[in-house]
Amino acid sequence: MNHDSSSNIAKRLQEWIAGATPGSRLPSTRSLVAEHRASPVTVQKALQALTAQGLIESRPGVGTFVRAVRTARLSDYGWQTAALRSPQTPPRSASAAMRSTTNDVIAFHSGYPDWELLPERLVRAALARAARSGAALSRPPAPGLPELQSWFAHELGASTPAGITPPAPGDVVVLPGSQSGLSSIFRALVGPGQPLLMESPTYWGAILAAAQAGVRVIPVPSGPDGPDPEELARAFEESGARMFYAQPNYANPTGAQWTARRGEQVQDIVRTNGAFLVEDDWAHDFGINTTPVPIAARDDSGHVVYLRSLTKSVSPAIRVAAVIARGPALERILADRAAESMYVSGLLQAAALDVVTQPAWQTHLRSLRHQLQSRRDLLAASLREYAPQAHIGHIPKGGLNLWARLPDGTDLELLGRDCESAGVIVAAGTEWFPAEPTGPFLRLNFAGPNPGAFREGARILGQALERNSR
């Protein structure tokens, strides 16, 4: 007769545990006694050893179980260092504009409009209808729901002057947000190592997408009326670039809007250089004193690649945008999107189309215009009164942001921490520069929560600037 020792039993049980699911019940003491021909005391000793190792736990009156919560171990992923090689693009920390904050702070940093500026009733009704429709269980064609493609084409076509062929629905590719469009455009139309001109300052998401695509970014300075045509022409000539990325209406962060004349000049330069203008019309629904007319509306030669998003104006949950392009460029974008994500949820597309085709959408946009105006004016006035050191060179005619120039030598990191400790979150302008910042700036969002606190926020910012300049 073979009497197993407790350590032998523990060893066998360890093997059994290694193959078992956490929470599995161990054989009863009685059956272990029988199996190992050992005394109950020996079996208990083995179980105690395993309990001490954290492998099992006994629940009195129920049984003994493989432990679900295991003892924490320190992992070593050092081997990955060689396998991954050095990164193709230097790591960047997450943007301040994407930071989620609690309700008790004054948030000037966000890139998104507050909940109360969204068409909540329309969004909920559209999603509920979509949930009952065929869109809830089917797959749309890769380029997008045909009706939504038509809507995007028609939106741009409505500003197209006579003599110019408006875009066709087939020129539209629906995207899961315009960030995906930027990535596809830079990847599929420019490519690694190739030059790309960008306004400076410009949208940090575009800078990020360009870095991910491995393109070589060449900044072109841009003021309240748009980029200097001579600088732009020179940049094309020097770099051999075939693309210029810009936001002609209410640029993020500056709020700049190109004059019609400047738009035509840029179009001419782009055409002369056999190049593309990527027009990121991110704030199409956020006009305040003017109504934006896309430059793309005046192009039917395939020189303008147009991006329009509904995420910010409809709902961050309805992640739907579109790119409008023509010719081989359209084919390249389509191929890239197919490889990247195949298609965009038809439910989100149906809901987006539902929202923007309701008569109440137009009413919402009119009310939004008034709300943005009073918010913008309130923040600008509050800054003038309480934080005059934050110089607003230009009151934007649309968009969501003020762009403030701070006194030379301001330490933005220190200022940010100082403001935050007093309950105000600001975004340093640094992220909006493709190269070195040209000075200390802040981007201040006037579409965030609780405009009633703008004055207080400006006061705190002013005090922090005061302390910072001492």
Added chain:
Amino acid sequence: MNHDSSSNIAKRLQEWIAGATPGSRLPSTRSLVAEHRASPVTVQKALQALTAQGLIESRPGVGTFVRAVRTARLSDYGWQTAALRSPQTPPRSASAAMRSTTNDVIAFHSGYPDWELLPERLVRAALARAARSGAALSRPPAPGLPELQSWFAHELGASTPAGITPPAPGDVVVLPGSQSGLSSIFRALVGPGQPLLMESPTYWGAILAAAQAGVRVIPVPSGPDGPDPEELARAFEESGARMFYAQPNYANPTGAQWTARRGEQVQDIVRTNGAFLVEDDWAHDFGINTTPVPIAARDDSGHVVYLRSLTKSVSPAIRVAAVIARGPALERILADRAAESMYVSGLLQAAALDVVTQPAWQTHLRSLRHQLQSRRDLLAASLREYAPQAHIGHIPKGGLNLWARLPDGTDLELLGRDCESAGVIVAAGTEWFPAEPTGPFLRLNFAGPNPGAFREGARILGQALERNSR
């Protein structure tokens, strides 16, 4: 007094039209007469000339308008050829598996389960609830809704044996579909020009994502039990690859399931080579005779990067998947996702979580298993009876497809057209090979619409094969 000629008036009006929106009303004849100090006849002549040019149209009794529908012009986008340079990856036509077809055909080609295999009631209820919740109007954190991250981590952790640390919620990145995960993994963890081992045959979407990322694909032959360990070891050694992409459970297209022993061998080889195994668990919810246990459950050293999708089993409209990774690899994937799409719609995430945490989800999965079994067996029997030339070497224990070897010399293109003219759509196996196909194959989906027509479909296929071999 200056009397404008009709051609002068026409020229001025042309300039006006160029800046006008289609549908704009032209000034009345009376005011044009006054403005140009011309006779009504002269003004009419100018308007007739513009009408003939297709620039305006008159609606009797209403007025004259800038034409909304313009004369079609042939566009020349030839200039883009130089701007775009040659493509970084050769263009591929859209996959047969993504083709949308009408209801009157017998569809064996699709990669998706039919509507009747989806949890329709659960999906609609979950979407309706999400539409009423905060998720309809807010933005989730970039890596995903924390509760959904936890669910994905727990699903994998449930198969984790004792002694192995299960994944934490923070190891999970939620994706807008697993295709996006493949793109990010190949782009961020391998990179252009670097080698990547892949099973052959394997999922066409992975081959596509690899091509888009510009990686160098090295095929490793894989049979019903998985890849030959010696071939795999040799491929690692010869290529210096640091990643192997595979589908260990119910591989698409073959339906192969690796044995437990083979899984361990592959894990050993991967570990020895300081490499990653990308485990694409696409058919986790489609087990028929077995229940899949992911290899990732047995890894806590960061060697397995695990992909799990809900799109196919929950709904094609709920485009939600997840990647589970650890260490620096996780960081690289997170950074790539942030640059590519920032975040996944919180509404879709909330709805997905709602569906898979309902008790009825488990009931649905059990019923699905039975339905897939009877569909698989029906199609296999129909093929044996009516199309014996289509040899099914291996009845898969899960998944959605049969993989049929056709007689040598079968012209797949001819066969496809022949079947299609008789109302049966098939997918040629060619797309599932990273390199040259090793013979003529068909992938036949048994999860498509109308299983009642499987016999008829097999009969038509058999006849087409008969004609084809003559």
